[in-house]
Amino acid sequence: MDADQNPSQAGTSTLVDIAAAQDPRAVTRALREQPLFRVGEDFCAITRRADIERALRDPALFSSGAEAVNLGNVRPLIPLQIDPPKHVKYRRVLDPLFAPRQMAALEPEIAGLVNRLIDDFARTGSCDLHTQFAVPLPCTVFLTLIGLPLEDLDVLLELKDGIIRPPGETLAEQEPVRAETAQRIYRYFEDVIAKRRQAPSDDLLARIMNAEVDGAKLTDEEILDICFLFIIAGLDTVTDSLDCFFAYLAQQPEHRRQLVKDESVIPSAVEELLRWESPVPAVARVATADTEIGGCPVRAGEQVMLLLGSANTDDSAVPGAHEVDLQRNPNAHLAFGGGVHRCLGSHLARQELRVALREFHRRIPDYELAPGTVLEYTPGLRSLHTLPLVFQPELEG
């Protein structure tokens, strides 16, 4: 940490930079020397696995409410920013829609899409994996699933980035962009919902609109608050994961060959790469009462980051945490968070990641980073702006 810097700024940038670091494991390993990393008077991060688990499982004390993180929204996002007991009513509607069996049924569709995307570059011998694969794959799957027009993807990506990666260096610069983008998201979905009331459809959005909770349908505001979260949660994190996975495998040919040689390794490899890369390095909470973490005081109202990536590589809880073992067992990682707010889309994400690794490596088993590539990971959520790969072109026929 630079001694000249204001400690609060240095702390914030350390947190933001976990995702952007070439080796986030080294950053979080240093942070774990203390149970609590204090960023400022009202902002801190929990660093160790056992404490992170405790916080994840105690939403009454470590609330996921709207005060935990500013995403420009004017009402709590559903279900992320609603805590128990109300939280369960939304999860009972949403969980079945994203349950493993429903997601497994998407496999042929996902495999077809993966192969169509690969068709576009397999014979050229090079690709930008980020723009040609990691962005279109999960976004196409997700928009199709919800029932939004694919031609709206560019607009939706811009809206998502306006919330997750607003331009500007400081909160003062970023917050107006978030607030304005949020208003555009509300307007976009108000329009979508109004059109759906005129012309009902049969997709995930329709099922949410028709769902009954305690004998009543969800209100338009509740549906908006679900859709808002869908866009920012559904259009970024699988892209991040694919960027991280393929960048890793491009640089670790031994591990890549292990997948190519034995596809049955892929499911456990997905879990291990999720643990290792932790594309969502942290989740945000707010303390509802004065408490302590490992003897360090935390005050009511403080923002508390739970460093999932740190929990996943905490060698006091995970044997051999600093080695990548694609067949790791057990692997009880927290890459999807934990407790009641466990990632709703985790089964969809896993399905996409497994199919992507399998189909890609069947057709392009050997690849590496294009010469001269310097990987620049993004802050906040760990992805890449570009991931140029080179490989032997696929033959015709």
Added chain:
Amino acid sequence: MKIRLDADRCQGHGRCYTLAPQVFDADEFGHCRLLIEDVPPELESAARTGADNCPEQALTIED
């Protein structure tokens, strides 16, 4: 061997039924449902794998 599920702790990560479908199944919410509580010797290893991979420690083995 017996296996116990703490349904309040289970959050539907799905690691158990993915890794050991002989012992665990998913309910409509994706949460764990035990297929058996008394585990025969041939399924002990599967039951342990499911329990050890649960991020919420919702599954307990009683030997």
